[in-house]
Amino acid sequence: MEKSKLFKQRLFRIHIASGVSFAIIMYLSIFFGVFAIFLPYIQTWEKPSRYIQKIEITKIDFNTILEEVFKEPNFPKNNILINLPGRNGESAVVISHRFAQALTFDPHTNQKIEDETKEISYLAGFLNELHYGQPLKLLGRLVFGFSAVGSMLLVISGIVLILMFKFKGKNTTPQNLFSALHVKIFQWIFLPFFLIILSGAVMNIGLVSSGVMAKILSKGEANSIDGVVGTVLFAQEKPIKPTGNEALMKPISELLIQAKNINENLIFKQIKIINWNDENARVQIIGYDPYKPFLNGGFFNQPHITLKATTGELVDEKKVFDASVPVFVAEGIFFLHFLFGIDIFSRSFVAVLMGLCGIAIGFGVMLWLEKKAKRFDSVIPFYHWFGRFSLACMIGVVPATGSLFLLQWLLPFEMSDRVLWQQGIFYNVWLATLFWSYFRINAYTVAREFLLLGGILFLATVVMHYIRLQTTPWSLLQRGMSHILGVDVALILFALALLWLAKKLPKDRETMKSLFKNKDSK
Template identity: 25%
Template sequence: MEKLNIKFLLRAHTIVGLFCIFLFYISSYFGSLTFFLPYISYWELPSKHIEKTVDYGFNIDNKLDEIINKYKLDDKNIEIIPPSFKDPRIKISTKDQSSIYLNPNTNEELDTFYEYTNVSEFFNELHFGENIPVIGQFLMGLASIGVLFLIFSAILLFLFNKKKIKEEKKSDKRFWIKWHKNLGLLVIPFLLIFALTGAFIGVMLFSSKPFVLSATDNKETNLRKVVAPIIFKQNELVKKSENIIEPLSLSLLQAFAKTNYENLVITNINIYNYKKDNSQTMFSGYLYDNRAITGNVNRVNIVLNSIDGTVFSKTNLEETHGIKKALSIFYFLHFMPDETFLIRVLFFILGLSLCVSLAFGYMIWAQKKLHNIGDFKWVNFLNRIILTIIFGSITCSSFLFFIHYLILNSFLEKDLIMKGMFYSLFFLLLLYSFWENKISRIIKINLYLSSFFFFFSIFIHGFQTNIFIWNSFIKNVDVVFYVDLVLISVSLILFVISKKIDLNFLSNFDYRRI
């Protein structure tokens, strides 16, 4: 009976795994890349190519006056976003007006015309399935639910088969089994977090639309628009005043805010009724020692009198809505909005380990099926698709870096052109995989192309921005330098791997006439 249960559990694990590798591999690969979206956007936008700000002093009072007068900004609510690891620029904006960006080192205005984060945004779309109209996000959510089943079935199989695995002799497929199991078990805590949150985002939010339509008499489908006003209290604007008075400097108000709210990392500043006698300044952000609960959906804030710096109000974290705390933890676990480099690198490594584990799992199944003459043709067909997904994802993502600066920003619909070229290359790689008999050549071509695209993308970037890798190092534009360095390193690694691959590699998977 136990053998029968293990047999059916293994079969279920295999079937669900085959479904997941089509969707969840893509989500995992591009999701791993999204951990570095803040740094990729640095590389994409020339206006972010500025020297690192060691200690920003909030000394923009004179420049703020100039900008308000120049662009006729509405002084009811002026929002200022100071430099951060995500964006080195100062952003100044008001409702329904274009944002102005400043260099924090010089307070000079930056030209952001025709600047778009095409690469990082498209990576995010691919991760969430937003590139598939209507049902894409739902399919990714289903894949996340499937992965939850894979996690629990893998644990049961490991426990039930532990003795058998220890006694099993070495075989041709031993390598695939060993690393599929080891990597899979290693990433379970990481995978559980992202599968749970991914299932919520993909399935729950998608399936909520009928209920939202019903609750709003068919007027609204977006759950956030209905729930947000209840959970998230809107800040009331200060009453209008005509009495002009000079406020304290922003740097001094910031010092008062830090004194009255320890561990507050300021991410946003809102000035209400700028230079009026009832002006208020709100500093909001997250707590350095409590990032999970004070994430994007539950920011804490302190409101000061702009004239004398007295405290009007201060967020008491213990009194915030329980749902806001839960949502904050939820979004923190999936998006890590305030975590910096080291945590992102760790999660990136775990994400790639998951991709490798999924690939090895497929290889175990495919190798077994290829020995069956009746299954060979359709499994060979499936192999070509899966290999294009696995290695073509690397090639096509490197291609996006290559064409981002190759296509001028002034081109109309540049994002659509890039997406079209991405899908065209993927289709060509798929056609090549069906034309080429040897699997090793398919892998080598993909890796060679990826190496080429990554390597030359940094030189095209240099020609278009006049900041080559050596310039970014000399000028202390550190994030751009490190992105270029990583692109070169990855290019060289992929080139070396492709050179090392023998033509007889995975020869069992080559097409042959039966």
């Protein structure tokens, strides 16, 4: 009896202590992670050079583009990777190589596009960096990784808590409501959440710390884990020797149609060009099978079709199931985190799930604060430093991100140090929200103000977007750029949700409590 009581107390205590320690960083990671889910779309939206009409990949003249690429003096000539438009909301043809800076081409005119560099436009990339702590370099990545490990501890202890205790979902007090929401949300979606934090922890901590393990496993031969698992996870291909005789190449668009006939389930995302203009030229068309989620399409398992570029003859076909079990394990764990090539509906679904996780974490912190506040019960206004800190981090980040988006279109593209200004102002707005939430006595008012400001900033972003572009949503639609209009629509919906929340949120703690009293008496 005594033993089980101690066990339960400790389990609760561990959950609460690690929850309060890791909640804020985990919440931030989720908040920016939701933006990172839409990274491909934001990336196209933020760059005026990518405002290109959508195009069928079979109608692009890749051969002419390749000729242009070969004219570039500093670009490698073999093993070139063509990233197809249409994948991940990208509208241009991006030609990349492991050892060179990527080139961007307009698929309609086959002309090279001057790509905006990181110094001119870096919104989506920056949001992604904030998602895993990169602005603080290794330190940030480690801190975010430790939070991921801590969150796994929270998931484990949370599941045991749910199994051991019956949490009744009575909404009679704010505390009960917060508890019910925290438990209910995570009860339903802890599994995708767990997969995502597991893969996050692997990337930020597991790989960094794997040196010793690699050394032991390889009996002193390998210094990093790549030397041990590299050949398993990343399929190795034998190099194909060129014959030295020139030959006529078939149009790649025709080869794409041929590959589609070989496996019609595949959606193509990349083409690898081997020995172009040689008799022994190969075209490797890499895709993913959307009907087999969790098994392919990510880093490790990439089904592909290899054709002879001279005749279109099938050389080699790698199907989804032509991979070893460890590859499927890795693919399954990383699938939800990266959502490579996954369409907008599945992406939005995962984004909603993750948004719910963020909200559930928020309610967990509210629950803890509410328990602290109960001690003072209306005698004095409740003021706790951690509450104010979380307020600035969790709600204050909304207007800060809003300012980041607005500045993307407010600052002229010719401005020097543009991205530096944008990010600097973002950090300062965020710091200002910290000041404001400590300054104001009533936390509910602060939250309302932050949400209102966030809503206004996001709305202003969309307005500024059209002023800067000197165009209308209608003309975007007519020119076949619905994926860019989509980002604006999403931003407006997000802004409206923020404004609605700002209006609906109770004015203070007393109103919040009275809401429940009315419910009780009915």
